[in-house]
Amino acid sequence: MIGPPGSGKSKVGRILAAGLGVTVRDTDTDIEAAAGKPVSEIFVDDGEPRFRELEREAVLAALAEHDGVLSLGGGAIMNPATQEALEKYAADGGHVVFLDVPLAIAAQRVGMNQARPLLLGNPRAQWQKLMTERRPTYERLATLTIVSSERPGEQVAAEIMEALGLDQGVPELVDPKRGTHESTEESTT
Incomplete structure (x- = not known):
């Protein structure tokens, strides 16, 4: 899954993986684990170039090793x-899903999130x-390409599965601590 901050990649990825019965992996989480x-x-300690280097390594490793979402x-x-x-992954039959989202929805989701260093200052303009x-x-x-918009992640995941011809169904993602559905916000950049 690819897309801008606030598109729902993390949440929809978890739901989609659950519906497919596979694991989900987030490259930002991999980067944080590698960097500690x-x-x-x-971004602050090492700079964006170092982050991008770690990101490239994480993506290439994940594409080589991971067979889930x-x-x-x-x-x-x-x-x-x-x-x-x-491009090679897609040419080999893999799916690269672009989660698109309107600016107004993305702005609601990311707000002034300090975890998104490229959006600091004026998040909408950035x-x-x-x-x-x-x-x-x-x-x-x-x-x-799927527009995530204001729809719940379960609907977006169901649309992806339908578009890809996958009929496993999408379970509801419930927060076990609260017994409620998760919010539509992402937790990473």
């Missing part, structure tokens, strides 16, 4: 090696700038 600190601290950070697709790997730069690449790499 949150993405926001990597994979959620990529919003900017991962800008690396030429990642683009090449995703998000729009990132999308202007990234949209052509998202669209070129995608084998399927």
Whole structure:
């Protein structure tokens, strides 16, 4: 899954993986585990170039090792090696799903989230700038584009499964601590 911050990649990825009976992997989580600190601290302590290097390594490793649902950070697709790997993955029959989202919805979801260092300052303007730069690449790499909008993650996952001809069904994702459905917000960049 590819897409901008606030598109729902993390949540929809978890739901989709549960519906398919496979595992989900998030490259931002892999990066944080490898670095031993949150993405926001990597940006501050080591800089964006180091983060992008770690991101490239995480994406390439995940594509080589993981056979479930994979959620990529919003900017991962800008690396030429990642683009090449995703193109090969798609050519080999894999699905690259672009979760698109309108700015107004993304802004509600990401707000002033400190964990999203590229959106600090003016999140709406920064998000729009990132999308202007990234949209052509998202669209070129995608084998399927789904607009997540305001719909619950379960509906978005069901639409993906239907579009891909997968009929397993999508279970409801319930927060075991509260017994309620999870919010539509993502937790990573």
